[in-house]
Amino acid sequence: MTYKAEYIWIDGTLPTAKLRSKTRILADGAELPIWGFDGSSTNQAEGHASDRVLKPVSSFPDPIRGGDDVLVMCEVFDIDGTPHESNTRAALREVAEKFAAQESLFGIEQEYTFFQGSRPLGFPEGGYPAPQGGYYCGVGADEIFGRPVVEKHLENCLAAGLGISGINAEVMPGQWEFQVGPLSPLEVSDHLWVARWLLYRTAEDFGVSATLDPKPAKGDWNGAGAHTNFSTKAMREGYEAIVEAAESLGRDDKPLEHIKNYGIGVEARLTGAHETAPWNEYSYGVSNRGASVRIPWQVEVDQKGYIEDRRPNANMDPYVVTRLMVDTCGTALEKAGLV
Ligand code: ADP
Numbered sequence: 001m002t003y004k005a006e007y008i009w010i011d012g013t014l015p016t017a018k019l020r021s022k023t024r025i026l027a028d029g030a031e032l033p034i035w036g037f038d039g040s041s042t043n044q045a046e047g048h049a050s051d052r053v054l055k056p057v058s059s060f061p062d063p064i065r066g067g068d069d070v071l072v073m074c075e076v077f078d079i080d081g082t083p084h085e086s087n088t089r090a091a092l093r094e095v096a097e098k099f100a101a102q103e104s105l106f107g108i109e110q111e112y113t114f115f116q117g118s119r120p121l122g123f124p125e126g127g128y129p130a131p132q133g134g135y136y137c138g139v140g141a142d143e144i145f146g147r148p149v150v151e152k153h154l155e156n157c158l159a160a161g162l163g164i165s166g167i168n169a170e171v172m173p174g175q176w177e178f179q180v181g182p183l184s185p186l187e188v189s190d191h192l193w194v195a196r197w198l199l200y201r202t203a204e205d206f207g208v209s210a211t212l213d214p215k216p217a218k219g220d221w222n223g224a225g226a227h228t229n230f231s232t233k234a235m236r237e238g239y240e241a242i243v244e245a246a247e248s249l250g251r252d253d254k255p256l257e258h259i260k261n262y263g264i265g266v267e268a269r270l271t272g273a274h275e276t277a278p279w280n281e282y283s284y285g286v287s288n289r290g291a292s293v294r295i296p297w298q299v300e301v302d303q304k305g306y307i308e309d310r311r312p313n314a315n316m317d318p319y320v321v322t323r324l325m326v327d328t329c330g331t332a333l334e335k336a337g338l339v
């Protein structure tokens, strides 16, 4: 007998990478082997030397196929064993290892938008829906578009054993959010990429597509972000570390370094309107959804907990964003003796 393994990887498409996957049939009980693919079809190689290597790094029960079948998250390597330049997970491995003693945790809020044809799901043909106001966490067929897809995606994530922690309808018709975490940097990132794959795959069966486009509709509509909630052991135990982490993200050249790596089109989303702070002015504050970084009110009450970086775009790469946050905050906390 056999089982099916769906090998999933991140390609080399610029400016925003795409997910790719293909199926391998394996003998029952066989371990997941290293595999390969044609990098010239994924913007990861030239045609004359096109072989690239897939190395399994985590696997999950496949909720679509069921049985013993699995989803396999992979890293991409060149044939000489060096991580391919599109392999952003390799750099996160090193930083996560370096700061492992700080026990970083992340919870990521993934916003996204369903499309049918060229319009967001729920946008009327040749016009616009009623303005923002009633859609966020709404109920009823006049406000909610795509709920069956969202419910199926949630079930699939749970059946796959992903650390999904919630869902909600967002401020624009057809726009939704799911949250992954809190988990370690590598886990939250692997789980988020697989949850994204499951989102596209689940929606496929309903004849709709999902996009992580940070500005899916022009005009007076919120963009789509990926608020990244972060804590270390010291932050979960005391407020001094919370403030130091929030401060560290605003020091020297850090704001720009982070913004540049928070997803293509981040300047178009972080305008200062629509619950965002301007991309070129770093700020943090308690309860402030108009700041770059928010300290939730409960965290101030408890004097411990986590911070929320509200800047990352929906289309960000979690391997990159979590690496930068662990590095920037981790270095500062170490220097301040808050570990
Ligand atoms: P919002 O009010 O911003 O919409 P959400 O409830 O959507 O907040 O998301 C909050 C996220 O914060 C969740 O993913 C949750 O897992 C995460 N979170 C909670 N506690 C921690 C923590 N100590 N460290 C990191 N993330 C956390």
Ligand code: MN
Pocket: 109, 177
């Ligand atoms: Mn949220």
Ligand code: MN
Pocket: 109, 111, 170, 177
């Ligand atoms: Mn949201």
Ligand code: MN
Pocket: 109, 227, 308
């Ligand atoms: Mn949030």
